[in-house]
Amino acid sequence: MTHRAVAATTGAPIAQATVEAFEAGLLGALIRPGDDVYEEARKLWNGVFDRRPALVARCAGTADVVSAVRFARDSGLPVAVRGGGHSFPGHSVCDGGLVIDLSAMRGVRVDPAARTARAQAGVKWIELDHETQAFGLATTGGTVSDTGIAGLTLGGGLGWLSSKHGLTVDNLASADVVLADGRFVTASAEENEDLFWALRGGGGNFGVVTSFEYRLHPVGPAILGGMVAYPLARVREVLAFYRDFSKTAPDELTVYAALVDPPGGDTVVALFCCYSGPVDKGEALVRPLRRLAGPVQDALGPMPYVAQQRIFDGGFPAGSFYYTKADFLGDLTAGAIDVFAEYASRKPSPLSGVLIQTVCGAASRVPPDATAFAHRALPYAPVIVSQWRDRADAEKNVRWARDLWQALRPFAGRGVYVNDLSHDDVDRVRDAYGTSYDRLAALKKQYDPENLFRLNANIPPAG
């Protein structure tokens, strides 16, 4: 079979024989345009991005990742790295280059006695939670179970356990990494400490992580979770209550507010919570959430932790079109609440919404320079997610998110969660790394001086 020519960033063609030698050295598959699995292999969770890589190396393990990094470096091919494929800005698939696809690397090993888990970089949260919960353990993870552990961990990791156990990066014990020069190293508090610091919030800038080792904590299996929803007419009262409640909630209790439409229903303001302490103690603590008059839905109660981890799954199907804007807020002032109220009442799509996540409790007590995730002092992290199903509806949906975000600016702190950036947020990348930026740029120069790994929230080498 003849294959289409593959070209380097400079446009220079790469010899077929070179590509074939690379393929022969892989245990996993090298997927090309025209192959049966090519269409599936180039698809991202965010349907907005329709990219056609020249090659997808579906790596079987670390050896394949080393080969792929060396091949990309030596041949000058642009390279994208794919973990779970949930990047909002679609960074994990490129046009015309090589995708280092880790989706076949799905191994998880839990050490229940040491309370640690080692997971390969293609693992999704549903899989890691499944394995760790078999031992009544968990680490802070994402709140949509199909999201990859890799991209989420490298950016920080906000989740239901953040207030009690810190962000995902605060629970990272070590990472195995293939560097831009093809070397394999382990980064931890004991070895390659500067790289370890950078990986905990610096995104995919420093190499391809092949596996992550997490610290685990006793969680569940039953927690007190779910949500209570109120009509949008009550949004100001409910968000003001949420602000006061979230400030005094114990670490075991993480509460997010959401402005969303339940399937077939009107827009509601919902309070989602997860209390990970003893369930009987939690009942009294969450009672105030349901005490406001007239909820339209009350679905708070004991449930398996793994069910809580899937609570948002239905709202974020793969293949829809998505656009995000995000911020950090120091407080939920009356002005900010007015903005949310106004824009929630005129969403152009019932699939769109706002989720107000938090960086509270243990996550906020980690010093801002302890990891590369610097934003520990701004407790509210709203993410505006526009979603639509018809490509023709893009303009009005993107505009709604941008306008809401613009209106929120006067109330926002400086910074944004790197994993919630959109493709047009290039001028916000520096703010996303905040006070960590200069150190990250110097480490980028040390670990990836040619900026091989640049399809991400990119930090050009400097210093």
Ligand SMILES: Cc1cc2nc3c(=O)[nH]c(=O)nc-3n(C[C@H](O)[C@H](O)[C@H](O)COP(=O)(O)OP(=O)(O)OC[C@H]3O[C@@H](n4cnc5c(N)ncnc54)[C@H](O)[C@@H]3O)c2cc1C
């Ligand atoms: C539906 C949904 C829900 C979300 N919920 C949460 C949440 O609850 N909490 C939260 O903190 N974030 C959340 N996010 C944001 C999420 O953290 C990012 O989208 C994250 O990048 C997803 O990781 P991934 O591995 O699936 O992404 P990918 O698209 O595979 O990768 C994202 C970025 O990381 C890089 N990368 C991926 N794997 C590696 C690797 N092994 N080594 C080096 N670089 C790599 C990629 O090159 C790319 O730049 C959510 C996103 C979505 C779409």
